[in-house]
Amino acid sequence: MHKVLLIGLGICVVWAICATSTPAEEAIAPVDAAQQALDAPLSRTGSEQAKPEEPAAAKQAPLVGDAGDLKRLRVEGARSFKTHQIVAALLGNFEFQQAARPTADLAALLDTTEKLVREGYLYRGFLDAAVLVAYSGDADGMVLKVEEGPQYRTGKFRVEGAKLLPVEQLIARLQVPAQTATWTYRRGGETLLTVSGEDCKSPFWRADKPAPGDSLSLTHFQQGIEFALTELGFPFARFTVGFERVPGEQAADLMVTISDEGPEAVVSSLTFEGLTRHSEEEMRDFLKIEQGMKFSGAACEEAFTALRNSCRFWRYAVTVDCSTAPTDRYAIDPRTVDVRISVLEYELAPRLNEPLAETDEILVKAARWLESSWRATPGIELVIRRTSAAEAEGVDKFDCSIVINNQRGIVARVQGRGPFHPWDLNAGAIASNDQLSLFDWRSSSRIDYTGAVQPACALKISGIRLEGEDYKSTIKVSPNVQGGGRGTSGSMSFTGFSAVIEPVAMLDFSRGVGAHTTIEDGILKACDERGELQIEAATGHILKYLAYDGTLFEFKTGDDEFERLQGEIEEQGSALVDLTNGDWSLLSALQFLLGAAAEQPSVQRFPLGELLCRRGQRVFDAYNGDPLAKSLELALRNHISGEANTGAEFAIPQNLNSMAALNGITRFLVQSGPTLAEELAPRESWAWTWTREFCFAVAQSCEWAERKSSLTKVQWTQFVDEYWEQVTARETGPIGLWVLVALPARDLGPEGERRFAQQAYEQFDAASLDDDIKLFVMGDGALPQLTAAIVRACDGLEASERKQLRDSLGAPLGDLADLLFQRRDAHPDETPAEAVTAVVEAAWNAGLRAQVKDQLRQLAKLPEPPPTLQAGVTSEVSVETAPSVP
Numbered sequence: 066m067h068k069v070l071l072i073g074l075g076i077c078v079v080w081a082i083c084a085t086s087t088p089a090e091e092a093i094a095p096v097d098a099a100q101q102a103l104d105a106p107l108s109r110t111g112s113e114q115a116k117p118e119e120p121a122a123a124k125q126a127p128l129v130g131d132a133g134d135l136k137r138l139r140v141e142g143a144r145s146f147k148t149h150q151i152v153a154a155l156l157g158n159f160e161f162q163q164a165a166r167p168t169a170d171l172a173a174l175l176d177t178t179e180k181l182v183r184e185g186y187l188y189r190g191f192l193d194a195a196v197l198v199a200y201s202g203d204a205d206g207m208v209l210k211v212e213e214g215p216q217y218r219t220g221k222f223r224v225e226g227a228k229l230l231p232v233e234q235l236i237a238r239l240q241v242p243a244q245t246a247t248w249t250y251r252r253g254g255e256t257l258l259t260v261s262g263e264d265c266k267s268p269f270w271r272a273d274k275p276a277p278g279d280s281l282s283l284t285h286f287q288q289g290i291e292f293a294l295t296e297l298g299f300p301f302a303r304f305t306v307g308f309e310r311v312p313g314e315q316a317a318d319l320m321v322t323i324s325d326e327g328p329e330a331v332v333s334s335l336t337f338e339g340l341t342r343h344s345e346e347e348m349r350d351f352l353k354i355e356q357g358m359k360f361s362g363a364a365c366e367e368a369f370t371a372l373r374n375s376c377r378f379w380r381y382a383v384t385v386d387c388s389t390a391p392t393d394r395y396a397i398d399p400r401t402v403d404v405r406i407s408v409l410e411y412e413l414a415p416r417l418n419e420p421l422a423e424t425d426e427i428l429v430k431a432a433r434w435l436e437s438s439w440r441a442t443p444g445i446e447l448v449i450r451r452t453s454a455a456e457a458e459g460v461d462k463f464d465c466s467i468v469i470n471n472q473r474g475i476v477a478r479v480q481g482r483g484p485f486h487p488w489d490l491n492a493g494a495i496a497s498n499d500q501l502s503l504f505d506w507r508s509s510s511r512i513d514y515t516g517a518v519q520p521a522c523a524l525k526i527s528g529i530r531l532e533g534e535d536y537k538s539t540i541k542v543s544p545n546v547q548g549g550g551r552g553t554s555g556s557m558s559f560t561g562f563s564a565v566i567e568p569v570a571m572l573d574f575s576r577g578v579g580a581h582t583t584i585e586d587g588i589l590k591a592c593d594e595r596g597e598l599q600i601e602a603a604t605g606h607i608l609k610y611l612a613y614d615g616t617l618f619e620f621k622t623g624d625d626e627f628e629r630l631q632g633e634i635e636e637q638g639s640a641l642v643d644l645t646n647g648d649w650s651l652l653s654a655l656q657f658l659l660g661a662a663a664e665q666p667s668v669q670r671f672p673l674g675e676l677l678c679r680r681g682q683r684v685f686d687a688y689n690g691d692p693l694a695k696s697l698e699l700a701l702r703n704h705i706s707g708e709a710n711t712g713a714e715f716a717i718p719q720n721l722n723s724m725a726a727l728n729g730i731t732r733f734l735v736q737s738g739p740t741l742a743e744e745l746a747p748r749e750s751w752a753w754t755w756t757r758e759f760c761f762a763v764a765q766s767c768e769w770a771e772r773k774s775s776l777t778k779v780q781w782t783q784f785v786d787e788y789w790e791q792v793t794a795r796e797t798g799p800i801g802l803w804v805l806v807a808l809p810a811r812d813l814g815p816e817g818e819r820r821f822a823q824q825a826y827e828q829f830d831a832a833s834l835d836d837d838i839k840l841f842v843m844g845d846g847a848l849p850q851l852t853a854a855i856v857r858a859c860d861g862l863e864a865s866e867r868k869q870l871r872d873s874l875g876a877p878l879g880d881l882a883d884l885l886f887q888r889r890d891a892h893p894d895e896t897p898a899e900a901v902t903a904v905v906e907a908a909w910n911a912g913l914r915a916q917v918k919d920q921l922r923q924l925a926k927l928p929e930p931p932p933t934l935q936a937g938v939t940s941e942v943s944v945e946t947a948p949s950v951p
Contacts, residue, residue: 126170126171126172127170127171127172128167128168128169128170128171129164129165129166129167129168129169129170129171129174130167130171131167131206131748132165132171132174132200132202132206132207133164133165133166133167133169133174134206134748135152135155135156135165135206135739136206136743137205137206137207138151138152138206138207138209139205139206139207139208139209140209140211141208141209141210141211142210142211142212142213143209143211143213144213145189145191145213145216146189146714146715150714150715151182151185151209151715153715154181154185154714154715154716154717155178155181155182155717156739157717158181158717158719159719159761160177160181161177161178161181162738162739162757162761163761164177164178167748167749167754171200174207175198175199175200175207176198178198178207178209179196179197179198181717182196182198182209182211182717183195183196184279184280184281184717184718185279185715185716185717185718186211186213187277187278187279187280187282188275188277188278188279188281188282188716188717188718189216189275189277189715189716190216190217190218190219190274190275190276190277190278190317191213191214191215191216191217192214192217192276192278192308192310192317193214193215194211194212194213194214195211195212195214196209196210196211196212197209197210198210215315216275216315217275217276217278217308217310217315217316217317218272218273218274218275218276218315218316218317219270219271219272219273219274219275219276219316219317219319220272220276220311220314220316220317220318220319221272221318221319222236222239222240222270222318222319222321223309223318223319223320223321224236224321224323225320225321225322225323226304226322226323226324227323227326228326229299229326230294230297230299230302230323230326231297234297235290235293235294235297238293238296238297239269239270239289239290239293240269240270240271247365247366247369247370247383248362248365248366248368248369248382248383248384248385249382249383249384249385250292250295250385250387251384251385251386251387252386252387269286269289269293270319276308276316276317276319277718278308278317279718281718281719282718283306283307286306286319287306290304290306290321295330295362295385295387296361296362296363297361297362298329298330298359298360298361298362299326299327299330300327300330300360300387300402301327301328301330301387301400302323302325302326302327303323303324303325303327304321304322304323304324305321305322305324306319306320306321307319307320307322308320327400328400329359330359330360330387330400330402331357331358331359331360331402332354332355332356332357332358332359332360332402332403332404333356333401333402333403334356334401334403334404335349335354335355335356335404335406336403336404336405336406337405337406337407337408338405338406338407338408339407339408339409339410340408340410341410341412342410342412342416343377343410343416343417347417347418348406351371351375351417352367352368352371352372352406353367353368354368354404360385360402360404365383365385365404368383368406369381369383372406372408373567373568373569374429374568375417376411376414376421376425376429376568376569376572377410377411377414377415377416377417377569378408378409378410378411378569379409379410379411379528379530379536379569380407380408380409380528381406381407381408381409382406382407382408383404383405383406384404384405384407385402385403385404385405386402386403386404386405387400387401387402387403388400388401388402388403409530411536411569411572413536413572413573413576414569414572423584424575424582424584424589424591425572425575427584427589427600427602427605428568428571428572428574428575428589428591428600429568429571429572430600430604430605431571431600431605431606431607432526432566432567432568432570432571432605433566433568433605434604434605434606434607435524435526435564435566435605435607435620436564436565436566439471439524439562439563439564440471440562440563440564443471443472444470444471444472444622444623444624445470445471445620445621445622446468446469446470446471446620446621446622446623446624446625446626446627447468447469447470447522447524447542447618447619447620448466448467448468448469448617448618448619448620448621448626449465449466449467449468449469449542449616449617449618449619450465450466450467450616450617450619451463451464451465451614451615451616451617452464452465452615462480462481463480463481463482464478464479464480464481465477465478465479465480466478466479466630467544468626468627468630469522469542469544470624470626470627471522471562472624473497473498473624473627473628474495474496474497474498474500474520474627475494475495475496475497475520475522475544476493476494476495476496476497476627476630476631476634477493477494477544477630478492478493478630478633478634479491479492479493489507489665489666490507491505491506491507492504492505492506492507492661493634493637493638495631495634495635496520496544497520497631498519498520500513501513501514502514502638503654503657504634504637504638504641505641505657505660505661505664506637506638506641507661507664507665508657508660508661508663508664509640509641509642510641510642510643510644510657510660510661511638511641511642511643511644511657512643512644512645512653512654512657513643513645514654520544520545521544521545521562522542522543522544522545522562522563523541523542523543523545523562523563523564523565524541524542524543524562524563524564524565524566525539525540525541525543525564525565525566526538526539526540526541526565526566526567526570526571527539527541527565527567527570528567528569528570528573536573536576537573538570538571538573538574538577539570540610540618574591574593574595574598575591575593576593577593577594577595578593578594579592579593579594580592580593581593584602587601587602587603588600588601588602588608589601589602594613595612595613596610596611596612596613597610597611598610606620607620608620644656644657644660738756738757738759738760738761739757739760741756741760742754742756742757742760745848746840746848747840750840751840752840752848799830799833799834799837799914799917800834800837800838800841819924819925819926822921822922822924822925823921823925823927826918826921826922826925826927834905834906834909834914838901838902838905838906841901842897842898842901842902843898849898852897852898852901853896853897853898856885856889856897856900856901857897859882859885859886860889862886867882867883867886870882871883880908881904881905881908881913884904884907884908885900885901885904888900888903888904
């Protein structure tokens with residue numbers, strides 16, 4: 066994975082250079098003294114020395130600097146967790162990473178670290194833990210002192226102070242997982258909780274587990290109890306939640322103390338939205354809900370179920386909004402419970418007072434069969450086949466077979482080119498509880514991942530309707546592979562197999578364009594222009610669905626199809642070369658994918674693409690097993706297997722409403738960003754800062770997308786400004802600033818682009834260029850190693866390959882590549898670092914610098930400099946006469 070990130074950084078540099086340059090530009094001659102003054106090195110230290118000394122009271126508070134370097138963290142007093150576990154938890158926490166920025170306030174970092182580590186101990190049941198963080202400014206970094214105390218296990222769930230409240234029902238409700246999605250609960254207009262069986266797969270309270278006393282867990286308990294009380298008809302009850310230690314035992318009971326049960330909850334208002342065929346009176350009679358009746362969650366659940374099973378409503382929702390109780394318990398306040406029913410009526414179905422047709426009843430039965438069987442019934446197989454012959458010019462033969470077994474996993478075999486993608490495949494995949502293997506017959510290779518994996522598949526049949534368009538049912542099959550640590554194994558069905566089948570969407574299969582239905586020999590056939598559906602009428606068992614494009618879906622019982630296709634793939638793949646490289650199987654997979662991509666005709670049509678794929682494999686060979694590979698490999702394995710979520714590991718709970726939510730991609734980016742930065746470049750260099758901040762920015766974007774929250778223009782502008790302030794907080798050389806100006810152009814907007822282009826323009830000095838070159842070619846970091854690996858991978862290029870690479874890159878990068886080829890031919894004994902340094906400096910001084918600087922001047926909207934005093938300077942440079950770098 067880290068190779069992709071590193072290559073991505075290199076590609077970003079290449080892209081930035083290509084995107085901000087124009088081919089065949091002539092070099093700009095050296096400028097006069099006024100222009101030379103702009104070229105003088107800028108020094109913030111020098112400018113600060115020129116200012117009068119600030120009063121002591123106005124001096125800036127100490128900054129983080131190197132104190133945020135977790136490699137230097139010293140932990141004292143931790144007996145239950147190792148230092149590397151605490152470090153890993155801090156690395157993956159966005160709140161810590163923000164506080165650990167070198168330019169942040171040091172005191173805030175110490176407070177944040179102390180708070181987060183204590184929260185981690187509380188989360189694992191150390192309810193008496195004390196944490197102190199100090200920093201003396203020495204080379205040892207922060208010192209973390211811990212007094213753990215005993216670890217408490219969860220005891221009983223207890224309720225005190227209840228009078229009318231049915232305590233037994235409340236306890237029973239909180240000791241089982243939530244059921245399928247029903248109604249949305251709002252308090253004073255703010256959505257607090259939506260019941261979802263997909264999000265609540267474990268009980269609210271489980272005995273004999275580490276007692277989670279952290280603030281996030283207590284908030285979770287508070288909200289869960291509030292929702293449970295609302296379900297039981299007590300939405301205005303006042304209560305507190307806390308742990309009570311059991312004398313003589315290392316156990317803690319969760320104590321709910323009710324101080325006021327509140328008034329009896331009644332439905333204050335009942336509102337219907339979206340009715341077009343039914344009256345409000347008909348809906349009240351159907352749903353058995355009336356204004357003034359006693360409120361209960363069961364009534365809302367029954368209303369939701371009735372709407373869903375009626376098949377008269379294309380969309381439906383039940384929302385309960387409880388007013389906020391006043392602070393004064395004796396205040397005269399109505400404390401309303403408002404129920405809102407929102408629907409989109411399905412005009413093609415009968416009205417509520419009319420029965421469904423026989424065919425409709427069978428389709429509804431099929432929806433129930435599929436939803437229940439897919440998760441619970443052992444040995445259900447979904448077999449998907451797609452075959453097309455090359456009957457006409459331009460139509461390729463395509464053969465695809467996929468078997469998804471809810472006990473065994475997923476197996477697939479694909480040959481040919483599909484109608485919606487350019488890849489010409491001859492590949493296979495096996496994902497079972499103990500195997501993840503990929504096969505590619507075009508490149509004659511295979512790869513095996515040896516860690517724990519869990520196949521998963523979400524099956525969804527739902528209805529959509531855009532404004533002004535017809536109703537439309539859609540089938541979505543989403544196979545996936547999750548971490549084995551998150552699921553179950555053995556004879557139980559995978560928890561990752563889920564199905565959401567809307568009954569009303571099934572009805573639409575008999576109402577599409579050209580639809581007709583027949584029942585023969587106990588089999589319902591529903592046909593329309595989209596395809597043909599066959600269902601066993603007595604049981605609702607879906608036999609098959611043949612789509613208009615030739616894709617066949619079949620549901621079968623047993624394991625026959627899975628075993629058949631798995632055996633076929635294993636037999637055909639036995640002669641393939643196994644690219645699995647010991648412990649580094651994930652990195653080996655990247656080499657496998659590069660090799661497979663290089664064999665694709667769509668890639669081979671672009672010589673540079675094929676060349677990069679094949680040479681990229683050599684770069685991977687040079688890197689395999691280095692410290693960066695090892696650290697990211699372990700991070701990936703922990704992420705995939707779910708090991709970081711087990712109770713044995715130290716973990717810091719993260720707020721679902723913050724940037725550091727428990728989103729897999731977010732968590733990995735936040736954790737891998739600092740790891741990659743530390744190995745990539747020296748601490749606090751622009752490449753180090755840029756890598757960290759880029760990963761954080763991508764993680765932030767992933768989190769916003771996951772939460773589907775809309776950002777205002779002001780919020781986005783503020784985020785971009787803060788991000789780029791961090792990126793450019795340190796002196797950044799001309800190469801780095803050039804990249805930064807090019808990459809964010811779409812997000813920064815014209816003003817942001819102008820501002821950073823101006824900063825880049827003003828820092829184009831020789832000393833900064835020298836620092837940038839050293840960053841890429843000197844030292845033991847991953848960036849110099851990557852540069853050297855790329856140079857060596859290109860040494861063996863044929864003349865035709867060199868030309869392809871040069872032409873594909875364009876000017877000026879293609880010219881630089883050509884100069885590098887010449888330099889390597891003329892000085893074969895030079896190291897890659899020496900060759901790159903000589904070429905970049907020679908080209909920079911021969912006109913590239915002036916060309917780039919002029920581009921930045923135009924982006925910064927600065928006036929054109931005075932006319933030059935020299936003319937006739939060309940950009941040509943002889944690598945034969947260029948001096949060797951000592």
